[in-house]
Amino acid sequence: MKPHRLISAWALALWLTACGGASEQAGHDDHGEHAADEIVKGAHGGRLLEQEGHAVELAIAEEGTPPKYQAWLYRDDKPLPASAGTVQVRLRRLGNVAEYHILKPQADGSLMAGTIVGEPHSFDVEVLANIGGKALRWAYPSYEGRTEIAADVAHASGIRVQPAGPGVIADEHEVQGLLTPVEGRVAKVMARFPGPIRSLRANVGDPVRAGQALASVESNLSLTTYTVSAPISGVVLARSASVGAVAGEGAPLFEIADLSSLWVDLHIFGADAQHIRPGVPVTITRMSDGVSVETTLERVLPGTATASQSTVARATIANADGLWRPGSAVKAKVTVDRQPAGVVVPLSALQTFRDWDVVFTRNGNTYEVRPVELGKRDGERAEVLSGIKPGDPIVVEQSYLVKADIEKSGASHDH
Numbered sequence: 001m002k003p004h005r006l007i008s009a010w011a012l013a014l015w016l017t018a019c020g021g022a023s024e025q026a027g028h029d030d031h032g033e034h035a036a037d038e039i040v041k042g043a044h045g046g047r048l049l050e051q052e053g054h055a056v057e058l059a060i061a062e063e064g065t066p067p068k069y070q071a072w073l074y075r076d077d078k079p080l081p082a083s084a085g086t087v088q089v090r091l092r093r094l095g096n097v098a099e100y101h102i103l104k105p106q107a108d109g110s111l112m113a114g115t116i117v118g119e120p121h122s123f124d125v126e127v128l129a130n131i132g133g134k135a136l137r138w139a140y141p142s143y144e145g146r147t148e149i150a151a152d153v154a155h156a157s158g159i160r161v162q163p164a165g166p167g168v169i170a171d172e173h174e175v176q177g178l179l180t181p182v183e184g185r186v187a188k189v190m191a192r193f194p195g196p197i198r199s200l201r202a203n204v205g206d207p208v209r210a211g212q213a214l215a216s217v218e219s220n221l222s223l224t225t226y227t228v229s230a231p232i233s234g235v236v237l238a239r240s241a242s243v244g245a246v247a248g249e250g251a252p253l254f255e256i257a258d259l260s261s262l263w264v265d266l267h268i269f270g271a272d273a274q275h276i277r278p279g280v281p282v283t284i285t286r287m288s289d290g291v292s293v294e295t296t297l298e299r300v301l302p303g304t305a306t307a308s309q310s311t312v313a314r315a316t317i318a319n320a321d322g323l324w325r326p327g328s329a330v331k332a333k334v335t336v337d338r339q340p341a342g343v344v345v346p347l348s349a350l351q352t353f354r355d356w357d358v359v360f361t362r363n364g365n366t367y368e369v370r371p372v373e374l375g376k377r378d379g380e381r382a383e384v385l386s387g388i389k390p391g392d393p394i395v396v397e398q399s400y401l402v403k404a405d406i407e408k409s410g411a412s413h414d415h
Contacts, residue, residue, distance in 0.1 A: 046058050046071070052134070055074040056074075057071060057074070069087075069103055069117060072111075086129065088103065088127075090128065091124070091125060094123075101117065119356070120368065124139070159397065160397040171275075172334065172379055173268070173333070173334045175331075175334060178327070178329055180265055182263050187232045187234070189231065189254040189255070193249075196217070196245070199215060200253075204238060205235065206235070212229060214229060214230055214254055215228040215254075231256070234256045234257050234258040235257060259319050264282075264295070266332050273310075273311040275336045279296060280296070281296060286323075286324065299313070345382060347381060353371070356369075359387075360395040360403070362393045369406060370387050372384045
């Protein structure tokens with residue numbers, strides 16, 4: 001972690017310690033407020049809501065069924081049949097999202113909703129009941145997977161939020177390759193006639209232009225001196241001559257290469273070779289400094305590299321600044337397919353919470369867990385099939401800090 005991130009994490013921890021972190025707010029009904037640890041439980045383990053001798057025991061049934069509200073009715077502490085009253089539950093989720101559950105009598109004497117209570121079970125609850133003609137109402141918060149972080153603390157900690165939205169999931173293959181000069185752009189410079197070398201005017205690494213004088217040689221035949229010129233523009237890769245030495249017939253004095261563009265020979269192994277075709281996008285990355293360039297795969301060579309038994313795929317990159325050097329190893333990401341997705345999030349947004357894959361949404365200074373169903377993913381992003389919708393504000397950086405604070409606060413699953 002970078003130093004400023006360490007400071008940010010420390011600042012977040014300090015602020016949360018001072019404020020006590022996120023805690024479940026006190027439950028309350030029409031007649032007063034009760035601390036969370038004073039919640040009264042009924043015979044079935046649900047929350048017992050009492051008023052004027054009437055009571056509703058409310059729970060979320062989760063055994064053998066998707067989560068649904070279930071209730072039992074009482075008068076003067078005595079159980080009543082399910083037909084003795086009605087119950088409905090109104091929920092208000094983060095972001096002012098309303099949700100309604102109407103409970104109906106069951107054969108076992110309880111009332112149960114036909115609708116599922118989606119995760120997280122974090123909301124403000126309003127219970128409306130009618131028992132024997134008596135209208136009753138209770139309201140209380142029931143939060144889980146939720147925390148409060150002040151805007152200045154979130155900013156200092158590097159917590160960044162952006163809307164979820166559509167994107168593209170790429171089928172990418174990561175391979176390695178080698179930079180080489182383009183064939184036909186390398187020239188070996190030789191003396192036309194043998195004889196002693198009288199002068200040399202270029203060294204290894206020097207840029208030269210076509211027609212530029214590189215050396216002078218005295219011909220053994222005519223005893224006159226002639227000039228050896230560069231046949232192409234480029235960079236001197238090698239010099240195998242020295243003043244006073246004899247330039248032999250057919251022996252190269254210099255090697256020059258035009259490095260304004262280079263080949264990237266990518267080595268592809270095994271089954272990956274079956275998916276890679278000319279024309280697909282390729283991202284080439286220098287190992288020395290991480291700089292990347294986009295190009296296109298031009299061809300897959302018909303043979304196999306003897307030493308590695310790999311298939312060689314070739315692309316070309318521009319090298320106007322000369323920073324890409326022949327012989328250097330590079331990394332490459334070959335994109336063989338792109339699939340559009342309705343909702344995608346960066347991988348940095350994903351965390352685990354209980355046994356869920358989750359992201360964290362923000363509403364004001366409140367952050368809350370959102371379980372998500374994931375689809376395809378690539379090296380940078382993941383498709384979200386359900387759990388969030390386009391436009392939802394999602395924590396995309398430092399999401400682990402939000403998770404840590406929610407876990408520190410003791411994310412309750414008490415209904």
